[in-house]
Amino acid sequence: MYKSIGKISKKAGLSPGSLIYIGEERNEKTKITLFNYDEQSFQEKQIETVDECLSFKDSPAVTWINIDGLHQVEIVENIGQCFGLHPLLLEDILDTGHRPKMEDYGEYVHVILKMLFFDENSNNVVTEQISIILGSHYVLSFQEREGEIFNQLKERIRSGLGRVRKMGADYLFYALIDSIVDSYFVVLEKLGEKIELLEERLVTNPSPVTLKAIHKLKTGMIFLSKSVWPLREVISGLERGETPLIKEPTGIYLRDVYDHTIQVIDTLETYRDMITGMLDIYLTSINNKISEIMKVLTVITTIFIPLTFIAGVYGMNFEYMPELQWRWGYPAVLSVMIIIGVLMGFYFKRRKWL
Amino acid sequence: MYKSIGKISKKAGLSPGSLIYIGEERNEKTKITLFNYDEQSFQEKQIETVDECLSFKDSPAVTWINIDGLHQVEIVENIGQCFGLHPLLLEDILDTGHRPKMEDYGEYVHVILKMLFFDENSNNVVTEQISIILGSHYVLSFQEREGEIFNQLKERIRSGLGRVRKMGADYLFYALIDSIVDSYFVVLEKLGEKIELLEERLVTNPSPVTLKAIHKLKTGMIFLSKSVWPLREVISGLERGETPLIKEPTGIYLRDVYDHTIQVIDTLETYRDMITGMLDIYLTSINNKISEIMKVLTVITTIFIPLTFIAGVYGMNFEYMPELQWRWGYPAVLSVMIIIGVLMGFYFKRRKWL
Amino acid sequence: MYKSIGKISKKAGLSPGSLIYIGEERNEKTKITLFNYDEQSFQEKQIETVDECLSFKDSPAVTWINIDGLHQVEIVENIGQCFGLHPLLLEDILDTGHRPKMEDYGEYVHVILKMLFFDENSNNVVTEQISIILGSHYVLSFQEREGEIFNQLKERIRSGLGRVRKMGADYLFYALIDSIVDSYFVVLEKLGEKIELLEERLVTNPSPVTLKAIHKLKTGMIFLSKSVWPLREVISGLERGETPLIKEPTGIYLRDVYDHTIQVIDTLETYRDMITGMLDIYLTSINNKISEIMKVLTVITTIFIPLTFIAGVYGMNFEYMPELQWRWGYPAVLSVMIIIGVLMGFYFKRRKWL
Amino acid sequence: MYKSIGKISKKAGLSPGSLIYIGEERNEKTKITLFNYDEQSFQEKQIETVDECLSFKDSPAVTWINIDGLHQVEIVENIGQCFGLHPLLLEDILDTGHRPKMEDYGEYVHVILKMLFFDENSNNVVTEQISIILGSHYVLSFQEREGEIFNQLKERIRSGLGRVRKMGADYLFYALIDSIVDSYFVVLEKLGEKIELLEERLVTNPSPVTLKAIHKLKTGMIFLSKSVWPLREVISGLERGETPLIKEPTGIYLRDVYDHTIQVIDTLETYRDMITGMLDIYLTSINNKISEIMKVLTVITTIFIPLTFIAGVYGMNFEYMPELQWRWGYPAVLSVMIIIGVLMGFYFKRRKWL
Amino acid sequence: MYKSIGKISKKAGLSPGSLIYIGEERNEKTKITLFNYDEQSFQEKQIETVDECLSFKDSPAVTWINIDGLHQVEIVENIGQCFGLHPLLLEDILDTGHRPKMEDYGEYVHVILKMLFFDENSNNVVTEQISIILGSHYVLSFQEREGEIFNQLKERIRSGLGRVRKMGADYLFYALIDSIVDSYFVVLEKLGEKIELLEERLVTNPSPVTLKAIHKLKTGMIFLSKSVWPLREVISGLERGETPLIKEPTGIYLRDVYDHTIQVIDTLETYRDMITGMLDIYLTSINNKISEIMKVLTVITTIFIPLTFIAGVYGMNFEYMPELQWRWGYPAVLSVMIIIGVLMGFYFKRRKWL
């Protein structure tokens, strides 16, 4: 995040609509895939130059152009010109630190979402931005890099199974969003497992390492919330049906995604509450540990210091100390010491310090 | 919860409306019970195949079909087809981790609620999902497994006592919801008892075991809140009377359930506040304990260390130490030691450390 | 509270409108008092059977029936029948754990409020429920038991002083609510005194007993808030004048009660903030105490342990220890010890540990 | 505050509109000052009997009557009768613990505000209540006692400088409110200085005295917030221009006061956040101090206890201890002790405990 | 802030619209720069006397007058007269502690914003106020002193690149706001770096210095939030298009600034959450350190105190102590001591204290 803010800060003062890519630098070539289908026909092809899109632009069938890779800014620019997209919209596509939003441009609707992945290497949630544009007969989707989230959807389009081929561009638009929200549950599952693990460790063996893990998880959750919360508004904005681009039969499906969004937010909130509770438990258990150590220290000190004092007394070198000459002086003192020690032991037993 | 999220995550990418059961696997056969009644007539029967329902579908009397068990997905599917239910609604029925909601499909209204039970074995609140569908003359209810919550209601239908046989499907719909909300108070009572017990234990004998119990209760409360909070909106949605399926005389009864829902939420919130307060008290009492231990340690050390030092001085082996030859040296030193000890004792008494 | 939830839970599954008394069991006979008055005439009598009310029901003068005691359910039921009250309303009257609410039944308005008393024995706030029903020419009030809150109002009615005899049933209704809200200030005063007392004790002599008192006060405050918060909505609901039963001249008086309700809520909130602050101070002061004790321990140990070590060195029994034979060895060592002790003392003085 | 609640509680049960003064008892005579002016003429006089007001009541010029002192209840009552004020309004004027509010009575508007002063003696913020009533051609203001807040305004009226003489009663009404809100900044400045001072002391020399000062400031802030927060609503209520008594040109001036009110609230909130942060720092710094003390204790103990043990060993009186006869035994043991001590010192240096 | 409150407090009682400069005193001469342009023509000049503006006031081209320096109050006053600005608006321009706001005066719109800079010297965020006024063909901007934020915008105007020369005064108005909001990201980047640094230091080497840095950052964040939060309302107020001064094509650009404002607020909130988390970690890590120190102390004490006691016993001077005469007494006792020490070591190893 620090990084993305850093890069945005370099755009300060530029003319609005200046196209500058904010995300990670990449080397791969941008990949453009085109789908064109209706209930009967289906066509899928890799596109080299943006001009190839032009012929599909006014096709009455549904056209889906998916762009993987945003670092070749000129490609985004060309597609923008081809479909008549507003420069500010193109700027937003390239600003990969943008918060999720829905914006209605009249002729098309623009939605920015976050895709979430759990990265096993860094043991962290990674976010990637996706921009989806819905026009009357086309859908454009811009991803930071190639991913697998839409594979099952593509398969359904190819095979003609399910509802997608029978319905319009708005249903495809919905299906893309649904795929993304569905993938959130995979991430939530991972996070849930991590929390469960930490909770267990907190009970069996709390240590500063656990604390650091909890803290990291908590910080990660803060970022995650920011990626997911605005979604609520985005999808309810779509569902309320203010744009004529989304027809009525798709509305009920958006209501379903909305439900899932709420569930994701609810789960995240629950996780945050649980982590906060864990931090409190950790603090309390450290205090508990201090109290345990104190007990040991106090018991040992309290038992031996008086005894050592007695020994010190009879180690004094006064000439006239009658006890020292007594025949049973030594055993008597030893016995007194043992009795004092045992009594102290009982006392601490009763106070539950032993 | 981790588990239900885990299972939902496996649905990622599937076509919307794919019917997959999310809950626990079970072996029992799904049990379908049908009630058909009006003020004069009454009929109750166990149904084997869903087709038997068909004849009742258009009966002018009230038809209630209660399904216990969701693991046989095809049964849910068949009932769905029979009553013309939307595939997304069926998907929601099977998604037993769904949050409570009310959805108006025009011809029917769908309500998802949680049933709560206090499980004495796990010492925890267990939730089970129920879906209730209200049509013009029928009510469908889908439970995860057979339960006893509706027994008294069934009895009232059978015997014709109370208002239920005199009124329509909407009153039955209300009566089901009322039975569920009523059962929440049983769970609240159990929780209240547990809190009272823990509060007592906190006073008489605080220990890490108490802490763990408090923490577990707190976590449980977080989940519970998520099950109950949305109910407020669900029932006020029904009460506001936006659907013509619910007639005016039933409205006042829904207002009564609404009152009870608010009371449940209020009570839960009070419980949460109390538990939070208990955690603070626990932390403070540990600190108190540390302070008590410190006092003992300090008193003992402070009294004996100077005395031991004096003994050490007269244990030195210098040749020219006049005190050692004095006749009353030993008793004098002993007296000095006792005086110092007693003075210290008084000092600590005054500082309230003893 | 645990108790009232416990009793409500026993109603689970019963037909709505089942009349079951939730409150404490009592032995006294229910007392019914009837007032019938207009500007010229006035009549007050104790009623034995509910039937006596019937003749007053349609009197054009204002009729106020006050019922003290809810344990004789049949009396409530009879009055309900006499005045045509809805069974759910009667159920609410008997459910003494109900949260404050206002419900408009068209022909009459029902208000549930809490009366608060400070019980000097249990040192706690006790709540009692009152239901007030406003019809076109009558007011019914149901209390759990006889009390003194309305005494001054009754006197005003009897004597014809003030506005009450000149105005209608709605003004009487207001006057009852006003008497109740006025009585809250008496309770607030007691609570304020207790907080002031605890704050003082916190400064002069903090102890676990203080902590327990603070905690108890805090828990009590949570319950109190639940009794008072809903009042805001209740009274603003009445004031907004949605029911024609409340005429315009009374509106301004309800606005006055509303002001007082806000002041009660404000004061309660302030109290809660102050108690929270007190808990923080308590925790900090324990830590302070630990730090004080530690200082004493450390000073004593740090001064005497090196000295004791020196004494130990010269208590060793080596044959060749030249210092032991020196003529001024002993005084020299004593002087060294005193110098070390004094230097340490200065050091601790400078660090402000002494 | 405890006190004002106590006095309000004594009003319980009285007829609404009973005029009882809640504030401090005073001996001074109530002072009534009358201003009557328009652009050309100006008149100012001290009034002895309320009847003198009567002639000015219907004067087309602006009449401002300022009453200093509320303890002579009959004066307030007379003015109320003279200007036809509602008894509930008069009651509110005398209830000096009322929260700020704006109430529209149709023919006049009533505003209650708090005047704040920083009392250098008690080192605390003192609040005093003022009631301002705006009629078509008159303004009445009731203060608890004479003050200086309006001196500059009065001067402007006398001299005819500024806008006040050219405009109507509504502008005078605004100017009074503006003077009060302006005076809040004087108090905020004092509070800011106190916070700055405490923050500095927290860094240089934290002590329980500082804690008590912070706590007192925090409690004071809670009360202050209650005095200032409702102002927002009061002034935005006036600004929204719902009453025809306030003409359009004055609206823009009220918007300016509104800005200042927001700034006061903002500043107060910032102060509260800062004080909360200071409490956290204080708790942490106590823990820090404990940790520092512990280090000293541990270093001393850890260095000397092993050495004392060695000395103890060679202080044993066994007959056959060969080391004791060695010629260099004593220097050898001394050297070993020094080496151990130095090594320990290095060890603690490396752990940063020294 | 304390300072600006202090200065505002000096305005108490003055006539509204009194022009008094609240900010820092400066010596530089106020600099007035005038731009006059349309798509074809462009003119830029430094202005000496305000009268020079008059001729541009009614020019159909866009006129932008930028004033650097507010301490010469008469200049602000003259410009106010020249453009017919309301005295209250001028007062607000000079009140540099004003919170951001948008105010619509009908013929012109006034916006107050904060410019943020990160001052490397004081290691703190510095805020400066800017007032922007949009009229039908002119824009006025008042800054506290000359800065560089608008340099790139000026360059675009001079060169005719970008959209700015083709559009009206409203677009210039937007471009100024956009430049300011863009500059916030530079500050956020700096803050992000500081947080990252502190987070690292918290892990590697927590110290009271770190605490103070965190506390300072947190306090700074509180002020920052107050500068940025109101912006949301300001810009959404402009975007909602209530003023006809802002034409439709500019609306979409304001929506873009709005997005950035939200992102700034989001980032600030995230930062605050993170800092709060860091304070918790710090407190926990101090407790951890105490626990570590306690362990060392306890281990050393617990091992040596019993051994020292044994040595003390055999240092007693009783005549009849048979062990002392034994040939192997000394080595036997030494061995016992070593065994006890080793056993204790193992014990602490197992408890993980070593």
Ligand SMILES: [Mg+2]
């Ligand atoms: Mg820009």
Ligand SMILES: [Mg+2]
């Ligand atoms: Mg952008």
Ligand SMILES: [Mg+2]
């Ligand atoms: Mg990214």
Ligand SMILES: [Mg+2]
């Ligand atoms: Mg889905």
Ligand SMILES: [Mg+2]
């Ligand atoms: Mg669904």
Ligand SMILES: [Mg+2]
């Ligand atoms: Mg915390």
Ligand SMILES: [Mg+2]
């Ligand atoms: Mg799906």
Ligand SMILES: [Mg+2]
């Ligand atoms: Mg679903």
Ligand SMILES: [Mg+2]
């Ligand atoms: Mg389940």
Ligand SMILES: [Mg+2]
């Ligand atoms: Mg019920």
Ligand SMILES: [Mg+2]
């Ligand atoms: Mg009820």
Ligand SMILES: [Mg+2]
């Ligand atoms: Mg806590």
Ligand SMILES: [Mg+2]
């Ligand atoms: Mg029931």
Ligand SMILES: [Mg+2]
């Ligand atoms: Mg009830």
Ligand SMILES: [Mg+2]
């Ligand atoms: Mg009761």
Ligand SMILES: [Mg+2]
């Ligand atoms: Mg009252």
